[in-house]
Amino acid sequence: MRRIILKTLCLMLLCNMAYAMSNDYDIVITKSKQELAVVKGEQTVKQFxxxxxxxxxxxxxxxxxxKTPLGIYKVIDFKNDSQFYYFIQIDYPNLLDAWYGYKNNVISANEFKKIxxxxxxxxxxxxxxxxGGYIGIHGIxxxxxxxxxxxxxxNWTNGCIALTNEQIMELKQYVTIGTKVIIRE
Structure with missing residues (x-):
């Protein structure tokens, strides 16, 4: 069963790479530097x-x-009425998070399948x-x-990435559904 799930995981990751590559900008978050960079190709366009x-x-x-998750995610939703001013949701938990959770008995096989x-x-x-869930980038x-x-x-959030209200509104002009969000230590 685990072998089938692992093969499915690999196949879906490869299939979705093309979808994530369709946006002009990527978001690169470096937790240790407390930095979010908007990147186009190899060039950093904006830093927060x-x-x-x-x-x-x-x-x-x-x-x-x-904790803020580490990994490669994509933007899946926007919320104007967030208690944190504006909210850009990412697809946490992704397949790798789910695989870890399943492998370590945090989630069931059925929950892994749903993810x-x-x-x-x-x-x-x-x-x-x-x-967990509802992880994203938001204002104050x-x-x-x-x-x-x-x-x-x-670092004050429950796992999300926070910017000032002005910065989140500036960031939103670079972000669409499917924008890649890379979070690293």
Missing amino acids: HIATGKGGNGTKREHGDK AVAYKTRQKPPQDTRL GQQDDQQLQIHNGF
Whole structure:
């Protein structure tokens, strides 16, 4: 069973690479530098200071660990009415996150299958498994001097990537559904 799931995982990753390559810009997030870069080809077009998950280094493994995931994702949704001003959702958990979760008994085979089907059909993956969900890039929300000081001095999110409200509105002009988001340590 695991061998079939692994082969399916590899095939779907290859099939979706062409879809992710169709956008002009990529988003590259480097957690250790607290930096989000908008990249076109080899050129950095824009850079922003960010805050990430207060759970520290490493990748997100399950709901509640307050870590920002590491990996390659794509943008799947936008929300104007977010409590954090504006929200750009990524496809966490992706297939690799799901495979890790299945292999380590965090999610069931049925949950893995649901995530794999969502990935294959370019739908939003289930957001309610033990892996967690609703990860993305957002603003601060109610923005004042105190919130800006916290944002500039600490990683304060529950796993998302945060920009100021002005920066998230600037970033949104570079992002479409399917934009690749690379998150690295």
